[in-house]
Amino acid sequence: MLTAECHRYVHDGGLEPRISVEGDATSEELGLLVRAQRAGDILLSRAFFVGDFQDWAQTVHDCVPADERDIR
Structure with a gap:
C-alpha cells in the first residue's frame, strides 16, 4: 500500500x-527510497x-550504505 x-x-x-x-519504491528525481524492514511478523517502512547523488552514483539504490542494506 505504501508503494502505491x-x-x-x-x-x-x-x-x-x-x-x-530489492523491490522498494523509489524516485530518482526526489532522491527517495522507501525501505521495508521486518521486525518479526511486523513490516515496518521508512524513507531513505x-x-x-547523480555525480557519483547511478541510482538512489547505489547510495544505500552497506550497513543499511543489512537491515531487513
Whole structure:
C-alpha cells in the first residue's frame, strides 16, 4: 500500500516512479527510497533520502550504505 501511495505521489508530480532491485519504491528525481524492514511478523517502512547523488552514483539504490542494506 505504501508503494502505491509513493508511486501515486511521484506520478502526480510528473515524475517517474520506480522499483529498486530489492523491490522498494523509489524516485530518482526526489532522491527517495522507501525501505521495508521486518521486525518479526511486523513490516515496518521508512524513507531513505539522498541528496544530489547523480555525480557519483547511478541510482538512489547505489547510495544505500552497506550497513543499511543489512537491515531487513
